[in-house]
Amino acid sequence: MPSSQICPIIIAGGSGTRLWPLSRDTMPKQFISLLDDGLSTFQATLLRVRFEGFSAPIVVTNHEFRFVAAEQMQAVGVQGEIVLEPERRDSAAAVAVGALLAQRRDPDALALVLAADHVVVDAEGFRADCAVAGQLSATGLIMTLGIVPTSPSTAYGYIEPADPLPASNAWRLKRFVEKPDAAKAREYVEAGLLWNSGNFVFPAALMLEELARFAPEVIEGARAAVDAAQRDLDFLRLDAAAFGTVRKISIDYAVMEKTANAGVLAARFDWSDIGSxxxxxxxxxxxxxxxxxxxxxxxxxxxxxxxxxxxxxxxxxxxxxxxxxxxxxxxxxxxxxxxxxxxxxxxxxxKDGIREASEHLRGYRPWGWYQRIDIGDRFQVKRIRVKPGGKLSLQKHFHRSEHWVVVRGSAEVTVDSQVRIVHENESIYLPIGCVHRLANPGRIDLDLIEVQVGSYTGEDDIVRIEDIYARG
Structure with missing residues (x-):
């Protein structure tokens, strides 16, 4: 018997380069506050499914974003499983992993695949449509949430409905159509085709069967990666070797364009993928x-x-x-x-090696963040913020010395065998090669200015000796 709850599988591993320079590889758009509500789209997605009728979400993201995802989930009071992809393998791999975990949680699970970077204002309408799609999918269908076009857009793929289903706005799915040119887009809108939102509701068992039928190399690699996954703090880290064998392919190409067990619901809620x-x-x-x-x-x-x-x-x-x-x-x-x-x-x-294409000035870490203020020949100046209770790794450098000036809060500083507290407007010098650590023992954020001097000031000149966040 199908589950009475829908398990959200939230895909949050993309890079979002179309919103550069705000969104970059080191902090993509799903984790950035784009609208005026102060929430990231990832947080807004979590809140849309924090309601009766939904079980705890499964978040599939890249291992580089694990601490940001965990912090943002905690900030909005949502608990769930965070699954770490060792590398990006496109949406079919993420859906396969999510469906496997949902089925292991509940053999009769209904799953909902959501992108973490979409905007939906009418959250109540969204949940109502998910409930209808869930009822229809329980009959043995993968239900796509289609969007009634507001314009003949060339930015989205389209869905052509076929025979009606027992709901006023649902049909069997006839075909998917790739992103068209302007003339074709007008033709599709006039013919009643829907935009493909990329959101699906389905029985987890059915999705796994269709993956095995149409993309066996995807499900085999995903299953092996889940079977050999390891716990890493509060995360589930997929096996890198197994996951690396999964073919890079979207779920549309892998399954949705081939399956005969698909339907489409014309969603009544507003939607945008904010792709540009x-x-x-x-x-x-x-x-x-x-x-x-x-x-x-x-x-x-x-x-x-x-x-x-x-x-x-x-x-x-x-x-x-x-x-x-x-x-x-x-x-x-x-x-x-x-x-x-x-x-x-x-x-x-x-291709031209421009650093700003991928990296922000501010780098996020599990203990807080750092931001470059200035850099030149043999020096770099940073601003560092450490959250209350945050602790950097015990480390050393081969090519630079450092000078820390505390601007706000109190710093617990370890230098070789000595530990001391450095207060506001005080400083401490860290010579090249010393074993050191910075921690915030207080109840407010710790802000300090770091001045690095040496022949090399890159982030890879860090030898971690001990780390509470289990980073290599």
Missing amino acids: WDALHDVMVKDERGNIAQGPVVAMETEGSLLRSDDMLLTTIGLKDMVVIATRDAVLVADKAQAGKVKTLVEQMK
Whole structure:
């Protein structure tokens, strides 16, 4: 008998390069606050399924994002399983892993696959549609949540419905159609095709059967990776060797375009995958001139534009339908109609070895974060924040010495065999080669300035001797 609860499988391992420079490999869009509610889309997704009718979520993410995911889950009071992919293998692998774990939790499990970077404002409508899709999927169908198009968009794939199902807005699924050109998109909208949201509801056992039928190499590798998975603190780390054998393929290509057991529900809730800056502009509340201004922004004779600055003052004059995004180390200026090309721009910057294509100035760690202030020949200056109770690894460096100045809070500093407390406006020197550790024993954030001097100041000049976060 099908489960009375739906198990959410939240896919949160993507890089989101189309929203560069805000979203980068080291901190992608699903973990960033994009809207005005102060939540990341990952947190908003968690909250949408923290209701009766849903079981604890299974979050599948990249091992590099494990501490960010755990911290954001804790911040919104959601408990669940965090599964770590050793590398990105596309959505079929993540869905296979999630379905396996859901079935092991409950042999009759119904599962819901969700992307962590989508925006849904009508959460109640979303849950109602999931309930309907769950009832239909219990009859032996993989139900896709289709979206009624608001325009003939070329940014989404389309779904063609077939025979009606016993619900007012549901059908058997006839076919999936890849992202079309503009003419085809208009034709599809006029013919009643739906956008493919990438959200699915299905019996876990059925998805596993279809994977075994159409993509056996995916399910075999995923099963081996789950069978050999290891606990790492509060995470479930998939076996790297087994997971590396899984073919890179989307769940659409692997299963959904081949299965005869699929249906589509025309969802009644609002939806956006915020796959580009112009898509984000579409879902946000605008001023009387059609602008969105976030951060320190002054706009004159500007309309229809998305303007965001994380730090510096951003000013514009005479712009129309533009995207201007300013971070501390990079600025994007683009025609809104060309915003979809940002991914291509980022790929070119990566080929050219431009660091800002992938990395933020701020690097997040399980104990807090650090942010580069300045860097030059033989020196680097950082700001470091350590959360209460946070503790850096016991470590040493071969190529640099360090000087720490405490700005706020109190630091517990270990230098070789000595431990001392360093208070605000006090400093301590760490010579090259010393074994040292920084910890925050207090109840408020610890902020300090770190000055590095030496022949090499890269992050890989760290020899970890002991680490409470089990990092290698």
